[in-house]
Amino acid sequence: MDVTIDKKLKDLWKLQQIDSRLDNLRAVLGELPMEVADLEDDIAGLETRVSHIANEIAEYNHEISNKKNAIKDFQRLIEKYDDQLNNIKNSREYDAINKEKEIAGLEILSAEKRIREFGRQIEMKEELLGNTQNALTSRQKDLEYKKAELTEIEKENAEEIDKIMLERNTAESKLDVRLHRAYHRIRGNVRNGIAVASIMRGSCGGCFSKIPPQRHSDIRAHYRIIDCENCGRIFVDQSITGIAAMDEEKVEKTTRRKMRLTTK
Ligand SMILES: [Zn+2]
Structure with a gap:
């Protein structure tokens, strides 16, 4: 495990959570x-x-x-x-x-x-x-x-x-410039504003495509930053998100519901 990568992923996840909260508040304003x-x-x-x-x-x-x-x-x-x-x-x-x-x-x-x-x-x-x-x-x-x-x-x-x-x-301010830029680029490209995706039952929490087992263990290893081959979102595993396996399923259901709503 690379401590720097570990910290970067945590910082990214933190920013993502904050931005998701802001997105939700702004969504209240709606149309x-x-x-x-x-x-x-x-x-x-x-x-x-x-x-x-x-x-x-x-x-x-x-x-x-x-x-x-x-x-x-x-x-x-x-x-x-x-x-x-x-x-x-x-x-x-x-x-x-x-x-x-x-x-x-x-x-x-x-x-x-x-x-x-x-x-x-x-x-x-x-x-x-x-x-x-x-x-x-x-x-x-x-x-x-x-x-x-x-x-x-x-x-x-x-x-x-x-x-x-x-x-x-x-x-x-904790993010380095390159990561910061990547984060904004991904957020601008995706529909739901999620640039940093958690892993849900072996799939990308952003686009739900299956993650190959080798890639999955690479993500868990935290020795480099890994993005989704399908949607480009940056992956964080459970040790970063702190979501227990039980909750993960719940999160997945909500995310899927949100996706259905936004893709309609
Ligand atoms: Zn994806």
């Missing part, structure tokens, strides 16, 4: 942080839509007031033509002014038609705006609720997490 983030995205999107629709309505209103001004101009023009018609000199001039007056009248009709069209657009946009604003309000209420829920759970967890983090820092 909440993600739901909050999703809601915040939704709200940002809806706010953009609301301001976009409001801008469109403002543009239509601007167009309407332009058209109303144009109508006033044409009306003044028509009044001017009427005055001219009262002082008419010949029938050719009369026809020409009447023609102009007719054109102005048509322009007014066309402008009025446009105003009605813009009005219909505004009605549609206002309905859309109302619906979007309702959706926005409802999302904002959801967010408020979820955030309050999250804050409460976080508060409950925070104290415990702080305490465990202190423990974690100590455990982490």
